[in-house]
Amino acid sequence: MLLWIAFSLMTGAAILAVLWPLRTGAAMPAASTAEADLAVYRDQLAEIERDRASGLIAPAEGEAARTEVARRILRASAESGREGASFGDDRRRRIVAVVGLLGVPLLAGGLYLSLGSPLYPPQPLAQRLEGQPNPSDIAILIRKVETHLEANPNDGRGYEVVAPIYARIGRLDDAARAWSNAIRLLGPNAQRETGLGEALTAQAGGVVTVEAKAAFQAALAADPNDPKAQYFLGLAAEQDGQTAEAAQRWSALVAASPPDAPWLGLLREALARIGAPIPDAASGPGAADVAAAQSLTPEQRDAMVRGMVERLEARLAQEGGDIEGWLRLMRAWTVLGQQDKAKTAAGQARTHFASDSGALGRIDALARELGLGS
Template identity: 75%
Template sequence: MSLWIAITLMTGAAILAVLWPLRVRRGASAEPAGNEVASEPALADLAVYRDQLAEIERDRASGLIGAAEGEAARTEVARRILRASAEAEGAVGAGGNADRRRRVAAVAGLVGIPLIAGSLYIALGSPGYGPQPLAARLEARPEQSDIAILIRKVESHLEANPQDGRGYEIIAPIYARIGRLDDAARAWSNAIRLLGSTPQRQTGLGEALIAQAGGVVTTDAKAAFAAALAADPKDPKARYFLGLAAEQDGQPQQAAAIWSQLAADTPADAPWLGLVQQALARVGAPVPAPAAGPSAAEVAAAGDLSPEQRQQMVRGMVDRLSARLAQNGDDLDGWLRLMRAWTVLGEADKAKAAVSDARTHFARDDGALGRIDALARELGLGS
């Protein structure tokens, strides 16, 4: 009902806006006020011209002017009277036409505006629908894919349930994706406070803080990545950003050490490997070869193999690692993996050969030799 009242009032206002300029001023005669104004100069001229005719007759009778002069003056005044009379009649006619146009416009505004507006609403609107507030629409259409409505739904839920940490964890990455960085950082902090610290939540918080600071690894972001790394020392995201923090702190050597180790531990098909290699090039560090390991397709295929086929697949990967190290032996972790792999496969002679080759390659690196000898003793390959 309130909707129709509002529509009626708006329609009345529109009609009034159209009719107001067309109104006839109160106290005017049947002739519109504009017509009277238009004809008044012509009527005044007629009165003046009649007085001039009378004066000419008086001068002629008294002998002040001759007959010829008097006739010429009468002719001129008569011509002016005719012209003034024509102007007066034209003004009255024009006023009548204007009056008719105003009346037509008034009727059109009074009838046409409501008729057109009503027709458009019936054709394009939904007069049969009741009120549909946002909350009711969300309940009626939970599958709604509009991201703004989904966010609003989660926010409404969190307003009613501020201790729901899972809700904060769900909405935090969405906030980050749409650029609401302050809200993203706040949501990650609430998720950590309510659900506890995990590498994923800490790295999410750290990334939001970095984006908030325009790419700078702030103290709070660094603390978040350190917490993630403490829970998972192999977390690639935490390792990368801690390296970036070292670079921004003016410690390129420390950044290179972090990124070199990360690159060495990264599979060749890892999506972040290119980013790590770019970072190493930026600080002028050599880019080590990535760790050899099965691809995602190989891992998936291994599940369908028999034990013998799986053993053969593993041996093939070890052979590829051995061939790669023969071409580029700078990967210490690769040598250590090769030593362990040959031992697991029962190839003691090949494991010992890997120990010998690794020692030869790192003969001048006491630290590397220490790690090689320690693993050799652990695997029973000699000291």
């Protein structure tokens, strides 16, 4: 009931706002005042003529009276014209008033029937935050998490959820702070450390700062195969003037990446920028790729290279027709000191290319070179 009363008041106010500028004075009388005056003045002229003819007034006085009455007739005639125009204006006002009286309620009612309902509950911000927010309403999502974190400051998962959202909308200080809190509460991992490193790098306008570099190194310690950490550490090396190290990191990452990896374009641009050769993606690591890991600690280097080799081995198990990949796998296992795995790779390669004498010749030649037997 209160809702409909409110609607009625709002509709009345809208109509009043439309009609108020159209208001006029008192209604026009049936007989125009100016027309009545003209009739009186005409009678006066006739009376003056009768008096002059009968000699009741002198000719000079009669002419003066006639002139005065004529002046009044001209003024009344002008007022009569204005009243006619005013009557036309009033007619237009009445038309607009009728449209306002009928149109405003009909338009408002139609919009409400199509877009609203008296059954909808009120939705203030606090209740919207308590309910399930629209995923597209980023402001509501952020405020919901922030409200939760104010009440639960030790919820590391909440910081982890909101940190990338902060970064995406440009709140870089908040993103770095959220990632730091997530790491403090949940412990470090590759995703959290690279998130922190990216936020710090963006804060510095694209410069990999000391703090950002430390975060990427921590990410690489947690996951030696993390592509973001590898890329940004290569970027840090380039910014420090160590282009050889940058080329090594990026080349190894290109070689270890699948052909459809989304970061390959960025890596190729980076390699071209420093004038380094661009290896083929998914060709697997070889001796040169193993050498690219020399700048890492022994543990990081071994983990990185082993992960690259294992990915190549898994790919060849599914797509065994890549002779270059098999040769690289044999060489990589040999470099890592895994002679048995290198021999196994050679045997598997021979099985895949049993009907290809040229490929078998290359496999046997590399096996002899690596000391794996024929």
